[in-house]
Amino acid sequence: xxxxxxxxxIYDQFKDTNELIEKNMEYDNKHLLLFYxxxxxxxxxxxxxxxKPFFEMSSEEQLNLxxxxxxxxxxxxxxxxxxxxxxxxxxxxVIQNEYYLLDFRLSKNDEVNQTSIETTIHGSQLAFSDxxxxxxxxxxxxxxxxxxxxxxxxxxxxxxxxxxxxYDKDKVKTNVLDTIREKLQKVxxxxxSSTTQLNNYxxxxxxxIFPQMIMTERPDRIIYNLAGGKVILFVDGNPQAVxxxxxxxxxxxxxxxxxxxxxxxxFLRILRYAGLFLSLLLPAVYxxxxxxxxxxxxxxxxxxxxxxxxxxxxxxxxxxLFMLFFMELLLEASIxxxxxxxxxxxxxxxxxLGTAVTEASLASNIMVIIxxxxxxxxxxxxxxxxxxxxxxxxxxxxxITSVFGLAGLVLGFFVLLMxxxxxxxxxxxxxxxxxxxxxxxxxxxxx
Amino acid sequence: MSRxxxxxxxxxxxxxxxxxVPAILFQYHKDGAVSSMIFGIVAGTILVxxxxxxxxxxxxxxxxxxxxxxxxxxxxxxFLVLLAVMWFLAGLITxxxxxxxxxxxxxxxxxxxxxxxxxxxxxxxxxxxRTDRVLxxxxxxxxxxxxxxxxxxYKAYSSKSLNWDFVKEAALYVNxxxxxxxxxxxxxxxxxxxxxxxxxxFFTQKQKFKLKHISIIxxxxxxxxxxxxxxxxxxxxxxxxxxxxxxxxxxxxxLRMEFFMIERVLFVFLFFYxxxxxxxxxxxxxxxxxxxxxxxNLDNIKFKGFKVGKFIPVSIFIAISLFLVRRLNEYQLFQxxxxxxxxxxxxxxxxxxxxFFIKRRxxxxxxxxxx
Numbered sequence: 001x002x003x004x005x006x007x008x009x010i011y012d013q014f015k016d017t018n019e020l021i022e023k024n025m026e027y028d029n030k031h032l033l034l035f036y037x038x039x040x041x042x043x044x045x046x047x048x049x050x051x052k053p054f055f056e057m058s059s060e061e062q063l064n065l066x067x068x069x070x071x072x073x074x075x076x077x078x079x080x081x082x083x084x085x086x087x088x089x090x091x092x093x094v095i096q097n098e099y100y101l102l103d104f105r106l107s108k109n110d111e112v113n114q115t116s117i118e119t120t121i122h123g124s125q126l127a128f129s130d131x132x133x134x135x136x137x138x139x140x141x142x143x144x145x146x147x148x149x150x151x152x153x154x155x156x157x158x159x160x161x162x163x164x165x166x167y168d169k170d171k172v173k174t175n176v177l178d179t180i181r182e183k184l185q186k187v188x189x190x191x192x193s194s195t196t197q198l199n200n201y202x203x204x205x206x207x208x209i210f211p212q213m214i215m216t217e218r219p220d221r222i223i224y225n226l227a228g229g230k231v232i233l234f235v236d237g238n239p240q241a242v243x244x245x246x247x248x249x250x251x252x253x254x255x256x257x258x259x260x261x262x263x264x265x266x267f268l269r270i271l272r273y274a275g276l277f278l279s280l281l282l283p284a285v286y287x288x289x290x291x292x293x294x295x296x297x298x299x300x301x302x303x304x305x306x307x308x309x310x311x312x313x314x315x316x317x318x319x320x321l322f323m324l325f326f327m328e329l330l331l332e333a334s335i336x337x338x339x340x341x342x343x344x345x346x347x348x349x350x351x352x353l354g355t356a357v358t359e360a361s362l363a364s365n366i367m368v369i370i371x372x373x374x375x376x377x378x379x380x381x382x383x384x385x386x387x388x389x390x391x392x393x394x395x396x397x398x399x400i401t402s403v404f405g406l407a408g409l410v411l412g413f414f415v416l417l418m419x420x421x422x423x424x425x426x427x428x429x430x431x432x433x434x435x436x437x438x439x440x441x442x443x444x445x446x447x
Numbered sequence: 448m449s450r451x452x453x454x455x456x457x458x459x460x461x462x463x464x465x466x467x468v469p470a471i472l473f474q475y476h477k478d479g480a481v482s483s484m485i486f487g488i489v490a491g492t493i494l495v496x497x498x499x500x501x502x503x504x505x506x507x508x509x510x511x512x513x514x515x516x517x518x519x520x521x522x523x524x525x526f527l528v529l530l531a532v533m534w535f536l537a538g539l540i541t542x543x544x545x546x547x548x549x550x551x552x553x554x555x556x557x558x559x560x561x562x563x564x565x566x567x568x569x570x571x572x573x574x575x576x577r578t579d580r581v582l583x584x585x586x587x588x589x590x591x592x593x594x595x596x597x598x599x600x601y602k603a604y605s606s607k608s609l610n611w612d613f614v615k616e617a618a619l620y621v622n623x624x625x626x627x628x629x630x631x632x633x634x635x636x637x638x639x640x641x642x643x644x645x646x647x648x649f650f651t652q653k654q655k656f657k658l659k660h661i662s663i664i665x666x667x668x669x670x671x672x673x674x675x676x677x678x679x680x681x682x683x684x685x686x687x688x689x690x691x692x693x694x695x696x697x698x699x700x701x702l703r704m705e706f707f708m709i710e711r712v713l714f715v716f717l718f719f720y721x722x723x724x725x726x727x728x729x730x731x732x733x734x735x736x737x738x739x740x741x742x743x744n745l746d747n748i749k750f751k752g753f754k755v756g757k758f759i760p761v762s763i764f765i766a767i768s769l770f771l772v773r774r775l776n777e778y779q780l781f782q783x784x785x786x787x788x789x790x791x792x793x794x795x796x797x798x799x800x801x802x803f804f805i806k807r808r809x810x811x812x813x814x815x816x817x818x
Contacts, residue, residue: 293553298710404565405554410721411569414588418573421583432583433590 006079006099010035010092013083020086025051030060033094040089042106050093050102064095067102074101084160110134113239117384118218122259127217132162132236139166139232142223147171153184155235156192163198164234171229176245176426180231195235195242205423209392211385212425214246220255245426252276254382275380279390281413282374283320284397286367288406290316296406304366311361317402319363323371324398326353328391331375448499448660449650451582452643454589455730456495456664459639460671461596462727463632464695465720466544467784469675471632473689476680481618483625484672487633492665494795495640499656501802502643505809507651510644511741517808524742530644531738533791538731539768540784542566545724546772547780552696552717563772570725571761574732578648581733585726592722599716600674602702609681617680631788636668638791645734692777736760 014020014035023034032054036046049070057063067073074090076082076099086092089105109130116127128135136150147169155163163184167177183202192198199213213233216222217240222232225243233242243250252272257265290309294302312319330349334342354372357363374394381387393416400412423430463469472480505513510530514523546563554562573584603609643650679694682701691697695716702712709715736757739745745756775783 292557293714295711296709296714298708301708404561405557406718407549407553407562407721408565410718411565411725414584414722414725415569415573417587418569418576418580418584421580421587422576429580429583431587433586 007033007094009079010082014086025054027055028058030054030057030063031095032063035086035092035094036104037086037089040087040105041091042104045104046091049104050091060096064098067093067095067100070102072103074103076101084154087160107131107133109237112138113217115217118216118221118254118382120254120256120259122256124218124220126219128219128222128239128241130237130239132164132234135234135239135241136164136166138219139222139226142219143168143226145170148226151181153181155184155187155198156189158190159192161192162236163192164232164236166226166232166234168226168229171227172231173229173245173427176428177231179426180233180244192235193237195233195238195240198233198235199242208423210248210389210420210423210430211251212246212423212430213242213244214250214383215240215242215385216383217241218255220258224255225250245428246430247425247428248420248431251383251386252381272380272382275377276390279374279377279381280394280397281409282370282377283324283394284401284409284412285406286370287316287320287398288401288409291402292405305364308364308366312364313361314363317398319367320370320398321395323357323363323367324374324395327371327375448654448656451586451646451649452499452654453663454582454585455642455646456637456639457667458585458589458723458726458730459642460636460668462541462720462723463636463671464675465548465724466541466635467781468632468635468788469679469694470692470781471785471788472629472676473679473691473694475626475629476617476685476688477620477623478629479620479623479625480629480676481621482623483630484633484676485621486625487630487636488665488668488672490630490796491634491637491668492661494634494799495637495664496656496661497799497802498640498643501806502647502650503654503656504806505647506653507648509648509737509741511738513805513809516812517805527738527742531735531742533787533794534731534735534738535764535767536783536787538570538728538735539771540780540787541724541727541731542570542768543772543775543780545721547777548693548696548717549721551693552713559772560769563769566725566728567765567768570728570732571765573729574736574764575757575761576733578646578733578737581729582646582649585730588722588726592719595715595719596723599699599702599712599719600678602704602712603674603678603682603698606682606702608701609678610684611681613685614677614681616685617677627789627792628785631785631792633672634792634795635788636672638795641795642730642734645737646730732764735764 017037019037019039021034021036021038023032025032025034032050034046034050049072050067053066054063057066074085082092082099082101085101089107090101090103093100093102110133112129112134113127115125119125128138140148145168149167149169151165153163153165154160165177165180165184180202184198187198187201189197189201196215199211199215203212214221214225216225222241222243226232230243230245233244252269254272257269260268289296289302290305294306296302297305309316309319314322326349330346333345333349337345350372354368358365358368378387378390381390397409397412397416401409404411417431420431421429472484475483502508511523511527514527542563545566546559549562549565550557550559573581576584675695679691679698680688682698683691683694688694696713699716700711700713703710704712704715739760740757743756745759746754748754748756748759
């Protein structure tokens, strides 16, 4: 690369930005040319590591060696790289007609966040940060294996975000890794800003209710998944990582299970599955039992249910949908509202609406109880993505039950199981029972 | 043996309670039902052993694969179509029976088409799944339903209304000569093993199949048959047990759970047997679908780039089931099941001759390859 042409090329590339700074320094037979973008650079570091030594060093030779020795030093492989790296916060240095990059980027987002989605009582309360380098640092400090591999790939035509693929080379399934690499290459989008976006773009079936990758903000879950041979994807500027291939049971474990004694965590696990079944089936059972087959329940209970429905002008189907609709609205509202108002909203929504609705006999008392039970049990599901999916599936089951009755509910539930079993997450069956037998050799194989 | 192998056998055994098997047995309660049960268990266990041994010798191979290698086209194509029809009918009988049960006991006001559609639609797309996924579904649904079914059996055995004198009286008829119909019904319990025709694809490793495994199957079969036959007699009496259309439903309706939300065991029984029926239809129709796929090369039929081939049998399945559900009544269904069971008694032992033939040919082929 002849120096004059290259400098011209650089000017051409950056003619649209007014923030590119060019610094030409000459002193004592030494000559140094710097290019950087002011807002991306840590000024102190630049001053300390480049400008000061420049004036202190005795010869250009020494300065060159010194720059080479800096840990931030980076060789240039192509012209395009120069442009990209400068836009990321590297400083371009021209010395003795040679071009180097020095990484003095300033990131204000490298602080570790507090967990906000997957909170636990015991255990670490720290989540990942928005900065990719910090996140990889967190993973490496928690996972001491030389086989841990990090690959980078640039995604998004416009915003050119760095995506990291992290895996344990010894444990990862190579075919999964290959598909992910291949699919990532194929992603052709203008803007990639979140990991979940990747989740949608690199799946086989873009239209699916259930997440095929598990999104998490907890380092301990990522470590657990790495050790399990999963592939982790990070996007720069995003505090959530996704791990894949994910199976259904991944979404039902919380990291807190490791912080309890065996019996307690077994109890919590049973509670969690009970919550899952309740939130999935309870409203549909209500529809089926009140509108189709009241004789299923014992007589006293059937009468209580019927009694509480006295005066309600709707069929049970409308009643359930009506109440669930308001519950979902309440949930959504409490996420969007400013923290100060959200308490009021829940009071107004939960207490006042609940009481008023039964007094106005728009819904039965039992219905209000069911809806609140469902709302509570939905929160028991540890991974938020799964909770969202369950909310959608619940509506489908209500719909099926209101057409086909209780038998429809039972079969609809089996179909749901079948759907989950039939689903793939990067070649892994999404739902199946794993048998942990002592002899490793399994007696059957995938067809 | 792999646990999935037992599921295949177990489901056919347990599902018979809602099919016509008990009704057929009670029909001959004074004419050798007990002795045909004993003969059925012996013959059935032998059949299971022979079938399993045969397929174990060819791990990962389905019957169509083997036939294609060893026999000519004019034989195996019509033969496989016949098998497909048989498997479809086996599933259909369960389907129609359960549709009748649902309309009698759960939703009498609902049109019968709608009820049968519930079952058909839920099963039909399962038939198109891959074989391993069918087995995973089977395992999950069994895991959810089986504990409750065991609970119902426990309830039945521990109930005070179970009168063992009737059971003893019924057992006294053991000296009667077995009747072919009741023998056929018992024999049907063991035919779950024939699902290996397709499901052997899943068992790609050679498995151990020793006396231990055979005796497990024999014991399970004996217990199931004993429960199927004697429990309803213990509850309903011996003399006119043959007049009951659904003996097991009447039996489960005489059980109560005094302190539970659901008082009548009938509903627990119905809804959880719905799971077993679902699995039974799923397995049968999956096998049937796979036979058809093999014979007619359904994967190659394309319409505007989409593989539409496998939807052709699906629509035929739906059409035939909907038509028959509306046309049949309980008596005809009973007759058809009885005839089918009798047919199976002849066909399946005869199949063993075919197995010898295949084995011989495969051996020859292997020897030819070695030389």
